[in-house]
Amino acid sequence: MSEVQIPFSxxxxKRQDVIEWGLNVGREIARLPEEVIWSPVPKKYGGKAKYRTENLGRLRGLKEIAxxxxxxxxxxxxxxxxxPGNDTKEQKRKTVLELGGDFKYSLASNLTADLTYNTDFAQVEADQEYVNLSRYSIFSLKNAPSF
Incomplete structure (x- = not known):
């Protein structure tokens, strides 16, 4: 059992009196192998059909959501x-304070502005580098955020 809450914010x-959304949720258990999907997908469409929008279930009856x-x-x-390094005459340590922030604002129902002030890339975890001498690609999890 799993419960997921996504705030409407x-x-x-778009603003409507009655909202109808396409929705599909699923669960894959790799060790069995088993897959359960809320809105069934006909087998004739193949395994990737669960990602097609025409196969989504309909979530109806959402009212008074602004x-x-x-x-x-x-x-x-x-x-x-x-x-300071050894080559300077000043031998005093200085405290460094940097202030920054991330800002997100919804300009319209289909447009969002994401802004960053004074990004500190030193806090971003770098991805591990690999040297691949084979013809096969390497799968690795990405640690750094996508920009």
């Missing part, structure tokens, strides 16, 4: 020390 949709103009702020503060 995170979804973009789209919101969402505004999110995620501030951050980075601190550290700066120490």
């Amino acid at each position: 995170q979804l973009r949709f 789209p919101t103009r969402n505004f999110e702020v995620l501030p951050y503060l980075s601190s550290g020390f700066s120490q």
Whole structure:
């Protein structure tokens, strides 16, 4: 059993009296192998048909849900020390404080602005590098966020 809650403020949709959405949820158990899908997909369409929009189930009866103009702020503060090298005459450590943030604003039902001020890429975990000398591609999980 699993329960997922997605706030309506995170979804973009147009204002309507009664809303109908296409929806499909599924579960795959690789060790069995077993797959359960809420809205059944005819086998004649093949395994990837579950991702096609014409095979989605219909979620009906959503009333009195108003789209919101969402505004999110995620501030951050980075601190550290700066120490001069041996070739300078100044031998004093300096405290370094950097303030930044991520901002998200819904401009319209189909348009969102994502802004970043003073990005600190030192906090981003880098992906591990591989040297591949074979003809087969390497699958690796991505750690760094996509921009």
